Amino acid sequence: MNIKHYEIEVEPENPFANCKLDREKYSDILTNIINSYPYGFVLALNNKWGTGKTTFVKMWEQNLKNNNFQTLYFNAWENDFENNPLTALMGELKTLTTKETEPAFKKTLKKASTLTKHIAPIIAKAIADRYIDTEGVKDAIIGVTKGLSDVFENEVNEYQKKKKSISDFRQSLSEFIASTNEEKPLIFIVDELDRCRPNYAVSILEQIKHFFSIPNIVFILSIDKEQLGNAIKGVYGSDDIDADEYLRRFIDIEYSIPEPEVDIFYKYLYEYFQFDEFFQSPERLRSYELKSDKSNFLETCKLLFTKAKVPLRQQEKIFAHSRLALRSFTENMYVTPHIFLLLVFIKIRHNKFYEELKSKHLAIQELQEKFISIIKIEINGGTERQLMWLEISLINIYNNFSQDRYYRKNLFEKDEESGENKALISSIIKKDSEKEVMHILENIDRGHREGDLDLMHYTKRIDLLEDMKT
Structure with missing residues (x-):
């Protein structure tokens, strides 16, 4: 397994043979x-x-x-x-x-x-x-x-x-x-x-x-x-x-050399760093809720890397660190790829925000404001839903982490009159979106133990504080 992206070999007879960007x-x-x-x-x-x-x-x-x-x-x-x-x-x-x-x-x-x-x-x-x-x-x-x-x-x-x-x-x-x-x-x-x-x-x-x-x-x-x-x-x-x-x-x-076509480079890095060895391993594919991890990871790559125009060298660094951190997850452990990759992205590109998350000192509104300021992705019909999922997922793991389990404030509650769940937080991505926020929270909560995962579940592995699995 590669943990570093080595300099691409320039073949004398065909110099662009190993060029992944069609340049x-x-x-x-x-x-x-x-x-x-x-x-x-x-x-x-x-x-x-x-x-x-x-x-x-x-x-x-x-x-x-x-x-x-x-x-x-x-x-x-x-x-x-x-x-x-x-x-x-x-x-x-x-x-x-x-x-x-x-x-x-x-x-x-x-x-x-x-x-x-x-x-x-x-x-x-x-x-x-x-x-x-x-x-x-x-x-x-x-x-x-x-x-x-x-x-x-x-x-x-x-x-x-x-x-x-x-x-x-x-x-x-x-x-x-x-x-x-x-x-x-x-x-x-x-x-x-x-x-x-x-x-x-x-x-x-x-x-x-x-x-x-x-x-x-x-x-x-x-x-x-x-x-x-x-x-x-x-x-x-x-x-x-x-x-x-x-x-x-x-x-x-x-x-100026034109930007590479969408999807080319992150898909190349996914193969180069052999992510399939983890996400597509027979042990993980036997578990129904983990089968979509690969597609989840790649969809988040597309959102974070192509929409935010992350430099290729930083993409390499994020992929290399992500692959190394994955070695501390067991074969049947929740990774929740979209939130895992988001946190690595934040650590590499916006480390001050990453450390603030771990400090537990941010109010949820502050977290949302910092999130929207560092993402730098245009909010439109093609990105809105994914960005809301990232936003609400980040709030959920932070909320689970920043408060004691037995005194934790819920992010939603049941309305006594209607009997339906009602979100206690709103989205910074889309105003007047209580129903969409509630839908996301219900899906997170429905994911077996996934809704109970906290920030530390990811950061202690991203910070390489857990033993790596052989």
Whole structure:
């Protein structure tokens, strides 16, 4: 049984063979864009964290290789220990060298060295101006010992040298790239840019623009634009910075990988983590009231994951934790999949609410308000009934947990005049729905011992406080 979702294998001959989201068609679209504009540009793949960008770009990279493109994959987050991105980027380019192209690369490397020498004093001064107030310390760091006129003259000369250094470097780099892969641009993929140190991320963008904007290099930036925008604001120390406008300076084309089709990913995870070994075991199927557990679980997955648009990476985490927690349930024990999965969902995505539930300090109305605030699912004809079941089921187990069994307040009572049961709680999902609420409560109560289960029945297993069954 798997308790972790391992990185999907990229098969060299068929890179998208293991793609469960049918994304090969998007790689074909992007490759056609490159073929249409082969002279060099910057393409941003903009999707939220956890949507599978890294897996996609690795599959696409292999697909590009299979079509005779030269590629480089650079994980910015793994390499932000290096203070100067130019060093890291040149290190990646070095991997392209052959015996024939090594002289051209060494020439480019020498130009990069000269470039670094001319921009280093400017960087040092900028850092000193920003972080150091004492002029004496500044002078010591920068080495300013001449008169103001000498300093100005020196800065003008450095400016000219800097401009020439950048021009020489770009010319040399362009010649090197042209010698490595005839008639096709180099595809330079920069991944996890939004996860690395903000100043490092901004520095990479600046250096790509100023030093690497040459023919025959296509940069692919795999980013979460919103998070990268926050990093930019942090570096410049102002929320008033227009991050979108700033990024337009660097990005020529922006593309977002479309959301996967409904149902695909959670059904794949259900199979990957082998939930059928539990829900469809012969022992559980012998019990009539447990036979619908699989369908109950999958219907709740569809509601929570597709309607609330939970990132794929968080879906993986919820599935992995759910499967591990199920190992502490016996073969004939009630799981009540919709409430079990809801609680794992809350623990992973809204842990503060999860801990509040366990504290017993919430009033039922507070519980309902927090529930509706964290679910973030549109209430309509297709979701209303399921959401009410989740809401009332959560109230029931919380009510059973938060009060002593012998002094517990009932959630419904029999009306003396009509002789029918009457709900003592209302729904936050649907107003004026007393009959629907009562119907749900009666069904929960009718489920043998299921109506008496409390929050602790689930949380002590979700928190891995019970022994696991072999």
